[in-house]
Amino acid sequence: MATAQTRTLARTMMLPAVVLLFIWMIVPLVMTLWFSFQNYSLINPMMTGFAGWANYIYVIGDPSFTQSLVNTLILVLGVLIITVVGGTFLALLLDQPVWGQGILRILVISPFFVMPPVAALIWKNGFMHADYGLLAHLWRFFGAKPIDWFAQYPLFSVIIIVAWQWLPFAALILLTALQSLSEEQREAAEMDGANAINRFWYIIMPHMARAVTIVILIQTIFLLGIFAEIRVTTGGGPGYASTNIAFLVFRTGILSNDIGAGSAGGVVAVIIANIVAIFLMRAVGKNLDA
Amino acid sequence: MARNVSTQAKVGFTIGAWVIALLLFSPILWTILTAFKTEGEAIANPPTFLPQHFTLENFGAVQDRSDYIKHVTNSILVSVGSTLLGLIIGIPAAWSMAFAPTKRTKDILMWMLSTKMMPAVGVLIPIYLIFRDLRLLDTVHGLTIIMTLINLPIIIWMLYTYFKEIPVDILEAARMDGAELWNEIVHVLVPMAVPGIASTLLLNVILAWNESFWTITLTSGRAGTLTAFISSFSSPQGLFLAKLSAASLLAIAPILLLGWFSQKQLVRGLTFGAVK
Numbered sequence: 001m002a003t004a005q006t007r008t009l010a011r012t013m014m015l016p017a018v019v020l021l022f023i024w025m026i027v028p029l030v031m032t033l034w035f036s037f038q039n040y041s042l043i044n045p046m047m048t049g050f051a052g053w054a055n056y057i058y059v060i061g062d063p064s065f066t067q068s069l070v071n072t073l074i075l076v077l078g079v080l081i082i083t084v085v086g087g088t089f090l091a092l093l094l095d096q097p098v099w100g101q102g103i104l105r106i107l108v109i110s111p112f113f114v115m116p117p118v119a120a121l122i123w124k125n126g127f128m129h130a131d132y133g134l135l136a137h138l139w140r141f142f143g144a145k146p147i148d149w150f151a152q153y154p155l156f157s158v159i160i161i162v163a164w165q166w167l168p169f170a171a172l173i174l175l176t177a178l179q180s181l182s183e184e185q186r187e188a189a190e191m192d193g194a195n196a197i198n199r200f201w202y203i204i205m206p207h208m209a210r211a212v213t214i215v216i217l218i219q220t221i222f223l224l225g226i227f228a229e230i231r232v233t234t235g236g237g238p239g240y241a242s243t244n245i246a247f248l249v250f251r252t253g254i255l256s257n258d259i260g261a262g263s264a265g266g267v268v269a270v271i272i273a274n275i276v277a278i279f280l281m282r283a284v285g286k287n288l289d290a
Numbered sequence: 291m292a293r294n295v296s297t298q299a300k301v302g303f304t305i306g307a308w309v310i311a312l313l314l315f316s317p318i319l320w321t322i323l324t325a326f327k328t329e330g331e332a333i334a335n336p337p338t339f340l341p342q343h344f345t346l347e348n349f350g351a352v353q354d355r356s357d358y359i360k361h362v363t364n365s366i367l368v369s370v371g372s373t374l375l376g377l378i379i380g381i382p383a384a385w386s387m388a389f390a391p392t393k394r395t396k397d398i399l400m401w402m403l404s405t406k407m408m409p410a411v412g413v414l415i416p417i418y419l420i421f422r423d424l425r426l427l428d429t430v431h432g433l434t435i436i437m438t439l440i441n442l443p444i445i446i447w448m449l450y451t452y453f454k455e456i457p458v459d460i461l462e463a464a465r466m467d468g469a470e471l472w473n474e475i476v477h478v479l480v481p482m483a484v485p486g487i488a489s490t491l492l493l494n495v496i497l498a499w500n501e502s503f504w505t506i507t508l509t510s511g512r513a514g515t516l517t518a519f520i521s522s523f524s525s526p527q528g529l530f531l532a533k534l535s536a537a538s539l540l541a542i543a544p545i546l547l548l549g550w551f552s553q554k555q556l557v558r559g560l561t562f563g564a565v566k
Binding site: 006007009010011013014016017018020021024025027028029031032035090093094096097098099100104105106107108109110111112113114115116117118119121122123125126127129131132134137140141164167168169172221224225227228231232233245246249250253254259262263265266267269270272273274276277281 | 299300303304306307308310311312314315316317318320321324332333334335336337379380382383385386387389390392398400401402403404405406407408409410411412413414415416417418419420439442443446496499500502503506507516517520521523524530531534535538541542545546548549550553556
């Protein structure tokens, strides 16, 4: 048992981490809230003072906000669907006895270690470029007219790139969960005459449910903040066609120097993320007791 | 792993798995191949698979254009520096939560995790202004501080889940032998925790290396890391596909190698121990 002395010491050792994270969380957040109610533009220093809800009305009332919000949802949902379905399929495949298991894992996980701007640029120029991208060559090979991906389907193109980065993560986590399923359980089901589809639905799926939940929640946290992929490919355009909330805040606050409006957008982003976070905390928190 | 599968099925699964794995890997493979082609060959129609005129000149051109050496140095300083700083702050904290838990330990852990959920854009503007006023914009140490704070919750969580697995009995046995707390940590805990600490270090270096929000928004020329280096290639002036590929390869190669070693820890670290 910990003595009183150890407990005091323990609390002291925890202090730096707690204090730092507390400052990191509270100070900027309070400032964002404060700015969001101020007239504050770096371009026009004459404009000062309390703004009331004006910044919020300006940001939320602008058509670009609605479009960014819709884009954010499409981006998150699109990537989630591709990665969870694809990841489950890939995990099931990698769980089978195959030759070269180790190298396969390395090939599959690699995209996850590619930094976002590189991922975006190699897709943009190496694969999706309308003249010399590999996909354009492929289209021409089959006699089709190559697609100018970022001009014709900007948001969809971003979804493809992000899904490529996150599919390995989903697959790896689902594979890990799959491999913790006891062999006895599977064999018992097999001996009882359950076919592959029944085994998947009644044995594997329930076992994987929690891993799937965790994949969805963690990815959502990251996907809400997708930034670099948009910055280096479409720059949010054409128009606002591929702007998400994160990019909109950057565009308003940093590129247009409107601190007040940018902050209001930031507060909205925090609220959206918090709704997601509550669910994640519950899922992870449950595990802490186990 | 003694599942009975016919050779036929194994061949089928093997082919299927390899096709999909190679498809997923193809953007990286294509980048590697293109990096060693001449500019003309890189955009040739029809394309070549293997470089016909193998060349290394792209790498030299990239160094001349964007100073790779400077950016990779910044990346190493920021990712390693922030991880070490995070470990120095995180190890004592994780130690006390794992071995001297109180009623509030769980709440504190969850709260730390919650700081990770705060979207970066929500605090971008204040951080940007604070950095501007403190002259931390575009500095390596400024970026290191931010990166430490971003990854601290993950560091503490990972260490905590590893420390939790060390049997308390062993620590207590050492204590009864009269070992001082300091000795207990250095001679008993640390040797047992080395694998966990190493995994934490590795994963956090990778995460910091690839972090692309703060590194792009808070730097310009001087303190730019590899994410900023590569973003400077986003507008194609004076083409370039071979050079872009060379630059991409240079930016991802170090971490790709590290990543292959740490893939197992990745699952555990990024799911906060919820999937093992």
